[in-house]
Amino acid sequence: xxxxxxxxxxxxxxxxxxxxxxxxxxxxxxxxxxxxxxxxxxxxxxxxxxxxxxxxxxxxxxxxxxxxxxxxxxxxxxxxxxxxxxxxxxxxxxxxxxxxxxxxxxxxxxxxxxxxxxxxxxxxxxxxxxxxxxxxxxxxxxxxxxxxxxxxxxxxxxxxxxxxxxxxxxxxxxxxxxxxxxxxxxxxxxxxxxxxxxxxxxxxxxxxxxxxxxxxxxxxxxxxxxxxxxxxxxxxxxxxxxxxxxxxxxxxxxxxxxxxxxxxxxxxxxxxxxxxxxxxxxxxxxxxxxxxxxxxxxxxxxxxxxxxxxxxxxxxxxxxxxxxxxxxxxxxxxxxxxxxxxxxxxxxxxxxxxxxxxxxxxxxxxxxxxxxxxxxxxxxxxxxxxxxxxxxxxxxxxxxxxxxxxxxxxxxxxxxxxxxxxxxx
Amino acid sequence: xxxxxxxxxxxxxxxxxxxxxxxxxxxxxxxxxxxxxxxxxxxxxxxxxxxxxxxxxxxxxxxxxxxxxxxxxxxxxxxxxxxxxxxxxxxxxxxxxxxxxxxxxxxxxxxxxxxxxxxxxxxxxxxxxxxxxxxxxxxxxxxxxxxxxxxxxxxxxxxxxxxxxxxxxxxxxxxxxxxxxxxxxxxxxxxxxxxxxxxxxxxxxxxxxxxxxxxxxxxxxxxxxxxxxxxxxxxxxxxxxxxxxxxxxxxxxxxxxxxxxxxxxxxxxxxxxxxxxxxxxxxxxxxxxxxxxxxxxxxxxxxxxxxxxxxxxxxxxxxxxxxxxxxxxxxxxxxxxxxxxxxxxxxxxxxxxxxxxxxxxx
Numbered sequence: 180x181x182x183x184x185x186x187x188x189x190x191x192x193x194x195x196x197x198x199x200x201x202x203x204x205x206x207x208x209x210x211x212x213x214x215x216x217x218x219x220x221x222x223x224x225x226x227x228x229x230x231x232x233x234x235x236x237x238x239x240x241x242x243x244x245x246x247x248x249x250x251x252x253x254x255x256x257x258x259x260x261x262x263x264x265x266x267x268x269x270x271x272x273x274x275x276x277x278x279x280x281x282x283x284x285x286x287x288x289x290x291x292x293x294x295x296x297x298x299x300x301x302x303x304x305x306x307x308x309x310x311x312x313x314x315x316x317x318x319x320x321x322x323x324x325x326x327x328x329x330x331x332x333x334x335x336x337x338x339x340x341x342x343x344x345x346x347x348x349x350x351x352x353x354x355x356x357x358x359x360x361x362x363x364x365x366x367x368x369x370x371x372x373x374x375x376x377x378x379x380x381x382x383x384x385x386x387x388x389x390x391x392x393x394x395x396x397x398x399x400x401x402x403x404x405x406x407x408x409x410x411x412x413x414x415x416x417x418x419x420x421x422x423x424x425x426x427x428x429x430x431x432x433x434x435x436x437x438x439x440x441x442x443x444x445x446x447x448x449x450x451x452x453x454x455x456x457x458x459x460x461x462x463x464x465x466x467x468x469x470x471x472x473x474x475x476x477x478x479x480x481x482x483x484x485x486x487x488x489x490x491x492x493x494x495x496x497x498x499x500x501x502x503x504x505x506x507x508x509x510x511x512x513x514x515x516x517x518x519x520x521x522x523x524x525x526x527x528x529x530x531x532x533x534x535x536x537x538x539x540x541x542x543x544x545x546x547x548x549x550x551x552x553x554x555x556x557x558x559x560x561x562x563x564x565x566x567x568x569x570x571x572x573x574x575x576x577x578x579x580x581x582x583x584x585x586x587x588x589x590x591x592x593x594x595x596x597x598x599x600x601x602x603x604x
Numbered sequence: 605x606x607x608x609x610x611x612x613x614x615x616x617x618x619x620x621x622x623x624x625x626x627x628x629x630x631x632x633x634x635x636x637x638x639x640x641x642x643x644x645x646x647x648x649x650x651x652x653x654x655x656x657x658x659x660x661x662x663x664x665x666x667x668x669x670x671x672x673x674x675x676x677x678x679x680x681x682x683x684x685x686x687x688x689x690x691x692x693x694x695x696x697x698x699x700x701x702x703x704x705x706x707x708x709x710x711x712x713x714x715x716x717x718x719x720x721x722x723x724x725x726x727x728x729x730x731x732x733x734x735x736x737x738x739x740x741x742x743x744x745x746x747x748x749x750x751x752x753x754x755x756x757x758x759x760x761x762x763x764x765x766x767x768x769x770x771x772x773x774x775x776x777x778x779x780x781x782x783x784x785x786x787x788x789x790x791x792x793x794x795x796x797x798x799x800x801x802x803x804x805x806x807x808x809x810x811x812x813x814x815x816x817x818x819x820x821x822x823x824x825x826x827x828x829x830x831x832x833x834x835x836x837x838x839x840x841x842x843x844x845x846x847x848x849x850x851x852x853x854x855x856x857x858x859x860x861x862x863x864x865x866x867x868x869x870x871x872x873x874x875x876x877x878x879x880x881x882x883x884x885x886x887x888x889x890x891x892x893x894x895x896x897x898x899x900x901x902x903x904x905x906x907x908x909x910x911x912x913x914x915x916x917x918x919x920x921x922x923x924x925x926x927x928x929x930x931x932x933x934x935x936x937x938x939x940x941x942x943x944x945x946x947x948x949x950x951x952x953x954x955x956x957x958x959x960x961x962x963x964x965x966x
Binding site for chain 1: 662688693
């Protein structure tokens with residue numbers, strides 16, 4: 180009988196294959212389910228998948244400059260650097276023509292891009308352009324473009340600029356990633372470290388990771404007892420406590436951050452109290468804000484609920500009888516906690532930890548306001564390049580690395596704890 | 605009942621209050637002998653679980669002392685009492701396998717690995733779960749979890765095992781099967797068991813003695829048969845088994861028996877004098893349904909008529925609800941011998957022996 184069921188295709192009473200019949204019956208439900216989630220799917224594609232895709236694309240995109248200087252770059256690729264010190268005449272001619280007849284706005288944008296590779300490009304092209312425009316106006320096209328350009332600016336006889344052009348002749352470029360890691364190209368096109376004084380990103384990356392890890396640890400240490408109380412107090416107390424935990428959510432982030440500045444500054448509340456208590460002397464006031472300490476304190480407070488809530492939701496369902504059972508079986512309260520209670524909170528700890536860490540690593544407003552000069556995180560530089568230098572390629576690369584770091588942590592977490600162990604409610 | 609030297613567990617003048625206003629347990633005195641299976645039976649809120657928790661060490665008596673093996677244990681923390689316990693919802697640790705759950709009490713006692721392994725296996729075999737050691741509790745059925753909880757409470761060879769409504773979450777068949785299993789395990793290893801339940805049939809099945817709790821007081825402490833057949837007050841009579849009641853007033857007392865004049869002039873009943881003191885006392889008479897005979901007269905006394913209000917066919921017997929002396933809930937169990945031909949609305953002749961009627965408090 181069992182064999183019969185497993186080997187031959189099952190038929191319905193009407194003789195239609197069962198699978199086919201089932202599919203037909205389910206089709207309507209599936210369609211309805213799909214239509215129900217479709218708006219959400221669309222929303223996610225438009226607001227999440229597409230922007231991230233665009234960001235990843237921008238982080239390597241070099242097509243704009245390749246559009247402006249397409250002939251120049253095509254000729255450039257034919258240059259045999261072993262044989263000739265300088266590129267052949269065709270390169271100079273193409274460059275002349277593209278600067279002479281190209282769209283001004285496009286050339287301007289390309290110049291900005293060229294300056295990322297090597298400073299000096301902008302002024303070089305600008306002075307050259309001026310001479311080219313003059314010549315074109317007088318209708319005097321040169322016989323020898325190479326000589327004309329070199330006479331317009333003698334840097335055109337300097338191979339280092341020509342070598343630097345080599346970084347831009349492809350439609351994609353890794354330069355933004357190298358820049359985001361404090362690296363650049365030397366004149367031989369090798370990737371090297373930036374000048375010592377221009378290295379800012381690696382330092383900031385390490386600081387960002389460090390502060391995020393610290394914030395996560397502090398949130399865990401501070402959040403665990405609170406979550407435990409929330410889960411175990413009688414209802415009327417736990418409701419009140421829950422309101423205190425949620426209160427920050429009802430207050431503007433800016434207000435909370437500003438409040439921390441008031442609290443922490445040298446003439447602020449905390450220093451005032453410490454001096455008044457005689458713990459600090461008046462000129463020994465602590466520098467608690469506008470540095471890493473300030474960032475750490477403010478971020479811990481602001482992200483604390485994100486640790487407490489997942490922990491609470493997990494602790495709430497751990498039966499109280501477990502601790503009793505453990506003690507009844509002979510375990511001292513500490514052992515019972517360590518062996519029976521704590522392991523059961525791991526899903527909450529990991530959910531909260533991952534949540535806080537991911538939020539912390541990309542945090543912007545709070546470190547920006549209380550961080551001062553050395554409490555700023557990588558978000559600061561992303562915003563800086565986005566708004567001030569308009570170097571969106573570098574922005575995108577920084578963002579992509581941030582995304583990558585998060586994915587690495589996610590992967591590590593999955594390896595060590597297992598993603599199934601996350602529990603938010 | 606037993607003197608102190610014989611009792612293994614002794615509750616002495618235990619009072620317990622949580623809020624300083626209401627006593628949950630009042631003046632509890634209870635002796636449990638070694639190897640005995642004692643059940644605390646009572647409705648919810650009667651103080652039985654509180655009593656158990658005091659014995660386990662999770663609650664402190666407000667007054668009085670509990671002795672275990674003649675030593676006072678109020679100051680001993682739960683983890684040093686060496687008392688096993690099966691919790692209401694088993695309290696198996698979900699992150700540990702069955703084996704790890706069972707090894708836990710042995711590990712915290714620093715028992716060597718090989719010995720632990722052996723004891724765990726023995727305990728698992730005892731509850732017939734020898735091959736389930738590597739599973740997690742969530743992968744077991746309710747009945748299997750229950751057995752694991754039982755094995756875990758026994759594996760470290762405690763002096764005493766407490767069970768707090770351990771079968772409450774199981775379905776009826778499984779519950780009955782587990783009752784026998786627990787009883788057999790108790791018979792086999794001879795450990796002292798204190799069992800808490802609100803299910804009287806469970807208590808009757810398993811226990812050597814039953815303490816019936818109500819309102820924080822032990823109403824009666826006896827063996828199951830005595831409890832059923834000779835309840836000492838109306839609460840016990842009502843709580844254990846089915847019970848017909850008739851209210852009246854004592855008019856005459858004659859040694860062990862008395863005569864009761866039923867309210868509203870329904871006649872006189874001869875009954876055993878149990879919980880009444882003197883003439884004129886108000887009393888509630890208790891008669892078990894199976895002790896009422898129909899269609900025959902009793903030469904001594906207690907012959908009445910009842911009108912059939914409802915007949916329910918139950919296979920082995922017919923359950924008749926009658927109006928007897930103004931009581932509309934008077935139940936009689938008629939054995940199904942094929943000769944019963946009465947219909948609803950008929951009048952039946954009823955009688956009962958004076959020895960089967962108990963005059964109790966009201």
